[in-house]
Amino acid sequence: MQSSTAPSSDTAVAPAQEPDTGHPATADGTSGDPRVGWSSTDDAPAPALRQRRDGILPTVAAALSVRGTTLTSTAARGEHAPALHPLVQDFLDTLTSAQRDRFTGRCAETILISRHLTAADEERSKRARRKPMTNGEARKALKHAKLTTRRIREDGDPLHGGFARPCRACAALTAHFGVHVVDPATDTTG
Numbered sequence: 001m002q003s004s005t006a007p008s009s010d011t012a013v014a015p016a017q018e019p020d021t022g023h024p025a026t027a028d029g030t031s032g033d034p035r036v037g038w039s040s041t042d043d044a045p046a047p048a049l050r051q052r053r054d055g056i057l058p059t060v061a062a063a064l065s066v067r068g069t070t071l072t073s074t075a076a077r078g079e080h081a082p083a084l085h086p087l088v089q090d091f092l093d094t095l096t097s098a099q100r101d102r103f104t105g106r107c108a109e110t111i112l113i114s115r116h117l118t119a120a121d122e123e124r125s126k127r128a129r130r131k132p133m134t135n136g137e138a139r140k141a142l143k144h145a146k147l148t149t150r151r152i153r154e155d156g157d158p159l160h161g162g163f164a165r166p167c168r169a170c171a172a173l174t175a176h177f178g179v180h181v182v183d184p185a186t187d188t189t190g
Contacts, residue, residue, distance in 0.1 A: 058157070060164045062108035062149040064116060064179070066142060071115055074152065076106040084110065085117040087138050091176055092169060099168045109147055109170040113177060117141060138177055145179045 064071045076082045084092070084105060092105050104110075120141035121133050133141075153160035163183045166174060174181055 059152045060108050060149050061152050062112055062147060064112040064145060064147045066116060066145040071112050073108045073111045075108045076111060081105045082111055085114040087117060087133060087135060088114040091173060095169055095172060099172055101167050101169060104169040107167055107170050108149060109166055110173060113173060113179065142177045142179055146182045147174060147179050148182045148184060
């Protein structure tokens with residue numbers, strides 16, 4: 001003989017629980033679950049940000065513009081730091097601990113400067129490529145360069161889309177190579 005665990009028809013569910021899920025209901029009889037009633041067609045604003053998730057957000061995106069060419073990138077994540085141009089890596093290696101952060105070398109600014117220098121290094125003549133690129137050649141390759149960074153956040157986060165100042169290492173790196181960091185909200189040079 002099998003025993004039945006399902007409630008009998010004369011057993012009522014306590015009013016303090018939702019009949020469908022068994023979760024506690026609120027005093028006014030509505031569900032305590034804020035997801036109930038949401039739909040993708042609602043025009044309501046995004047809910048208030050109460051806690052951040054681990055994942056790809058938050059991050060920073062940057063754009064480097066050099067003589068009409070624009071490169072874009074986001075900060076690197078992962079177990080291993082990205083491979084950087086030797087001049088960029090050498091500069092970061094010489095920074096003092098006061099100028100470094102745990103994420104030094106993974107910033108979008110560092111990646112963009114490294115990518116541009118790598119491309120400029122490959123465009124050099126065969127004869128010039130026999131010797132490594134010098135800091136002077138790197139500064140010439142980055143002449144008139146402008147860089148801007150933006151915060152990428154979750155929906156509803158007031159910091160989303162705002163200008164992000166470079167970290168200590170990137171501020172030193174951009175100054176070393178003569179890259180102008182631009183905050184579009186305050187820049188009047190056009």
